[in-house]
Amino acid sequence: MKDGFIKVAAATPKIKVADPAYNTEEILKIIDETEKNGASILVFSELTISGYTCGDLFLQQPLLTECKNQLLRIVKATENKSMLVVVGCPIVIKQKLYNCAVVISDGSILGIVPKTHLPNYSEFYELRHFTSGEGLEEDLWFGEEFGYVNVAVNQLFKCKEIPELVVACEICEDLWVPLPPSTYHAMAGATVICNPSASVETTTKESYRRSLVSNQSARLLAAYIYADAGEGESTQDVVYSGHHLICENGSVLAEAKRFTNEIIYADIDVQKLAAERRKMTSFPGGQTDDYFEQEFSLEVKENKITRTFPKAPFVPDNQDERDKRCDEILSLQSMGLKKRLEHTNCKHAVVGISGGLDSTLAVLVTARAFDLLDIPRENLICVTMPCFGTTDRTYQNAVSLIKELGATLKEVRIEKAVRQHFADIGHDENNHDVTYENSQARERTQILMDMANQYNGMVIGTGDMSELALGWATYNGDHMSMYAVNCSVPKTLVRYLVLYYAETTENKKLSEVLMDVLDTPVSPELLPPVDGVISQKTEDLVGPYELHDFFLYYMLRFGFPKSKLYRMAKLTFDGVYDDETIKKWLDKFYWRFFSQQFKRSCLPDGPKVGSVAVSPRGDLRMPSDASPTAWI
Template sequence: MKHGYIRVAAATPDVKVADPQFNRENIVRLIREGIERNTKIMVFPELCLTAYTCADLFGQDALLTKAKEELKVIVKETGGSDLLAFIGLPWERDGKLYNTAAAVQNGRVLGLIPKTNLPNYSEFYELRYFEPGNKKPVLVSWEGYEIPMGTDLLFACKDIPGLVIGTEICEDAWVPNPPSIRHAVAGATVIVNCSASDETTGKDLYRRSLITGHSASLVCGYIYANAGEGESTQDLVFGGQNLIAENGLLLAESKRFGNETIYADMDLERLIHERRRMTTFPAPDRENYLVIPFTMEQVELDLKRRIDPRPFVPDGEAERNRRCEEILSIQAMGLKKRLAHTGCKDVVIGISGGLDSTLALLVTARAFDMLEIPRNRIHAITMPCFGTTDRTYQNACILTEKLEAELTEVNIREAVSIHFRDIGHDPGQHDVTYENSQARERTQILMDLANRFGGLVIGTGDMSELALGWATYNGDHMSMYGVNASVPKTLVRHLVRYYADTCEEEALKEVLMDVLDTPVSPELLPPKDGEIAQKTEDLVGPYELHDFFLYQILRFGTRPSKVYRMALAVFDKQYEPEVILKWLKVFYKRFFSQQFKRSCMPDGPKVGSVAVSPRGDLRMPSDAVSRLWLLELENL
């Protein structure tokens, strides 16, 4: 399982009520299919070997005996395979009948897990047939060897670090204190559930929410296999809704009302990292548990897992709009508090006609509206210099006017030229001194004007720029409150687009759309034929790649080779492998070397699960080296 990926499945076989042979044939067929697909864990429904709806037939010795006989056939069929299957069947022990799941691998039953919570309400009458399961494992003899039987069993893989499996059955997941909580606290990273949950109107929505919610609160993978077509319809219908979830994310779901097997590739490394990161997740406590070791060959998977190429941007227009509104509100609320606390009723913001300063101005206007401060106390400062184009200049002016802020123009060409003379720099040499002198002159003007107005300087730089260090130290790097500090570049674009779509003012929408259409640039080099000559993404790389890298590295601690593998999977049609590798190396080099800028970055609100503030998410030494990470990429 290179990079922690493991293929799992939830399978609903065709069944006939009280016909274990027919049911076994279909279970075996699905197991063989799973083996061909490199599946390592396959979960079947509750009591699938007999069918769940046998009712009083569970009291018939013939049925119980035949179920065990057919289990023996299944066990034999798994010989030579390391696929671990969980199969539901009734099991008699000491004169009592239990609703169990048999864990079967490589010609052996590793354990029997009895159902803990037996529903005996509404349409369910399980206490009529079954005994609640015992927690403490006991040994039962079968086919010449002893099998542990109890709810407190964990199956731990000796070959795959972190793969520990706990089991529950149907109703166990629906109770206030499900066994899965205990299993997860004991160290289970994957929970399997053999279920027979019938269909009623709207129940599928709750079931989906329940399973994904369990996977989120327990920080685990969850495989839920449900009974389907073939069960008795005397009073109920079973829809076969199978679900595979991982830490709140639904990886796969079957269509209802048709028996189906779903597959997904779980990321065990991600689960383990998340538990390690969360100091509130307890260390494993396996007291009273029996841990059953098993082996499993690690194989290279042709990854069949959806990886989001834009992890910071929600899918779907409705969800994206909801999230954009939420983020704009968080940004504005952060600024509102800072203004209220300091008593400032004026702010100064450098407006360039680019994306970041546009978003910062939109957020500032919203904060002023919240505080009922006139927008004309927002002092938007445009500071044209050698690289300013007419397009961005006009957009800055129009945007300020439409938002009813006060526009001030301070042309810095002469000041910067004098500065070049003072420090002995040749203005014809367009190097870092040439560029940064402009950025620092602008920051000086903003700071001094803030003093003059008795206000705050609002920072415009975004999180992607901070991650790459694409900011002039003590230039645009500095402000008195950075509203975009945890907003990545790919998200900035959607926030501005959302504002344009919802502002209900055609002229404002028009200028915002043109800002969106303008190449990202600091405009520090002279234009060529009136057009922007300095395009950021030509210099540091595409922001869609860097934001993808940033999310995987900071949110999940993903190692370089895995980040590269994931990027290949999602960007294979856009970038050649060598291009992706090139910019990934650039990201690591810049991310490490530019930490000193983030170590002294201004305050700003966190809006998502990733941020780079040294006071919050990223406490990283400024002199850490990137050698270890780059070496792994060199050795691919």
């Protein structure tokens, strides 16, 4: 439960129809089992205590009396358990019968939520027995021990210890209507929706049900716990499969194998959901005027997290999906550049080519944009500018790349110009400090800008989002361009974009060059090589990009605090980096991110391609002088 992670469960026992005593014994076993497994919220299926398929037996007093008696057994059994339990039960109120979800915590009934929408078509005939709970507001007496209990659809159950944990309920058919009660619950502040359900199984219904639950969780920016009736229900006319689902903002976190009555668990993240709602200002909130609010307590403990986090959150794990994403991003980049070239009536582009990943991607994107505009590729002017740190490998890769693309290669050696600059400002060439490095980067940018003037073209920027996040760019050097095609592409994704191009191009020689570029260490090549090999490796200086991209995604996307990022990174990179290494680079990430905002505050234009970006005109309007104290 620490850091907003809440372990939840969905279950249904193997019941006996119309045997509340037997069903309750099975319910209690599941409560004990899920408590031992750390669940803080447990949702049972619809009418669990009686069974959903009792038919006209729901009109019999012995069944209803026994259901109430067994419900109170369940309530007592939750004493001293740090759990919120939702169980289905038929409830009589003023001579009317309601299909209800009973919300229980620590020996008390917090509230009873009646079903609003009663199906009365095909195999369903609930109106024969039940009354809709729409508009019902009643205080129901449960004796001296339990007192009055509120019965209403519009109820919120709030956790005292975790403000982001707000629970609400709807029942089965309520989800299948055009405007489910859960919509209003979420608008009132519910972050977790519980649905005790009894959905009959037919062919193709499984995928529809999954889509319905996951899509509703996405629309509501909520977690959705769907517990389905299963084995034990009457099969007189239909079959139930126990198809439980736990979803979070459109993602399926856990799903039961049908026809097994499997208990499923998932760790939902209510801090993440709350962050999404804060960010999405179009999401209505605070509409609680007509809602009843009940509080409950949970012991805040650091459960073992079973959910996993992708090491590369910007990159899909599935190759088919990844290839589709790469093609889409290349299209976004090239279409953005296409529009800028069209608008400026520009027929030439100038790109500084180093033989590294970023400049390679920029050249590929520019060539694609030229193809879209029917501009000859020889109008793509690729400039290699060797200096003190250039190695033969990167130089040859740059030359081969341009040849295979059919672009124009220009070589401008900058050693003399940089040495003259050192002499002009009185800098010792043997002092390999930041002046030594940045003088080369700025000289290259000056050449690119002036050559763009010569060709009446524009300079295409090559720097990626990870470098911008860390400030790993020379101010007014590689930091500057006329259109930055890679500005919202993180380093971990750049690699896959180039790989995708290499795997899909029909040019075998081009593919071989791209594969060697991918195999080359990331480096600005501003320091002299040692024995002809790159001596300056970026990740040795700023840290592993896979860690920084992980930090960047979860900090900017969800606003997670440092302690949570550290915990998630330890779980995700266990066996890859030790705890001290992760902490070291997390500290470095925060320091660089805040201190280098001034570089991001004056970025050139470039296309946004994903949900995280650092443009000062769009996703990250951050002051350059912000203090990092609260974060670190």
